[in-house]
Amino acid sequence: MTRDRAIRTVHTVAALRAQIQGWRAAGDKVALVPTMGALHAGHVALMAAARERAERVIVTIFVNPTQFAPTEDLSRYPRTLEADLAKAEAAGVDVAFVPDVGEMYPEGFCTIISLAGPALGLETTFRPTHFAGVATVVAKLLLQALPDVALFGEKDYQQLQVVTRLARDLDLPVQIVGVPTVREPDGLAMSSRNVYLSTADRATATILYRALSGAAERIARDGKVEAAVEEARAVISAAGFHLDYVEARHAETLAPINGAGDGPIRLLVAARIGATRLIDNVSVPTLN
Template identity: 50%
Template sequence: MLICRSIADCRAAVADLRAQGQTIGMVPTMGFLHAGHMQLVATAQANADAVVVSIFVNPTQFGEGADLAAYPRDEARDLAMLKAAGVAMVFMPDVDTMYLDGDETIVETTRMANMLHGLVRPGHFRGVTTVCARLFNIVTPDIAAFGEKDYQQVQVIKRMVADLHMPLKIVGVPTMREPDGLAMSSRNVRLTPKDRAAAVVLSRALQNAAIAAPTATVADLRKVISDTISSEPNASLQGLDIVEAETLNNIDGGLTGPTAIMISVAFGDILLIDQKVVTP
């Protein structure tokens, strides 16, 4: 497994793979990998000949410096997992490599980045699209895999790729969960034992909504979810969005097709998100 830390080395390595006739799959990550990330790797491997994983804790998508500083990191463990999985290359740039002195260019989906979960974390999706546009420009993958737990993120990235005519396919991968239903996330390790036990309320709320969906209105689903979350004293509902699955447009009244439910819940200063697509 090749490890590249500079853009020049990364581009040279990708050129070598291309010269061998290989297609390139990519999995952008911020490291501290778990089984959900490895499922993304497996999906990329199923859709391309060689897989490049990027590990970069992107400062522009964090709202608070403390949250960025607290983000967990374990480079040696990450590299061991990726090597065992048969990844061809890992791209590990530092901040000064990705954001040059005097940097002033951003990439933003103006509507999708500033709605729903984007209102809870202002500027977050602008940071995501900006760094992903740069990573895609450097690695030039044929496909890139993203987890559907960050459902709005997947739709935002798809919109960016379409709008900028990028020659790659974005593949969404279903959410990987712990045995108790909690969506896998690098943030989970920061939960206290009491909050970790309480966090299963996210998946429970979504499951309750899915059961109610065939006969429910949007107002009914909001009540089901808010009632379920409020039943857990350690949980604080921060955001709840019920929208058309592909466009993220708002829905009034009853459901008419595939509907995305996205929730963000705080446990102390740790914000967790989860999602589920339901059908009427």
């Protein structure tokens, strides 16, 4: 699909809605790509997928403070707005919504979304307030734009399942689409946090994907889920990571599983190397 003008940047909900109202009047379908900026090829893939699904594409760039714990350095999160806008324009985005904190959380804001289901465990064990912040800001963005479709990367797999459940439970009129993880040639999942990795840690980081892929292949081969997961934990820890978790979960509900027959299965990992925390996940092929 072609765009008839350069990207436009808006900073208020009113301006965003006014732009969308014009598109709706023309009968255009609208896709939304929420981001926190520091855009990379993974985000570009989301924008490309959005262009395939709608005449108009919005990318949001907002570093959401409510999803950061007090122990996490919000100020350290990379902010590269000028480069982000150039990448979004090159990807065919029509509008960048770039609100400030006061626009998203005006004085007196006191509402937060409470979660269960796929939000329980995994990331929540280590970042207990994280998904409440994610769910709240995503719900706001979806209601502000009311897109036909919103796209999220599978790299943040638990987030994808939380958002999917959120839209379903709140009857939000939007299709949530997961886009496969974009990887570096050596398998490392693309992430805005990869810029924090030292040269040595960057080389080691590829272990995450290799360990998960090996565990997935073993489960598909012999069905021994716990043995495969334990082996992946040992490999990752031996490489020098501080391991938060490696888990096998039901791919849709993220509930714990008892064996290979409880699938479909997703393997998920979170681990720290140096000062950087990385996450990744892979699907388990159907048991042979």
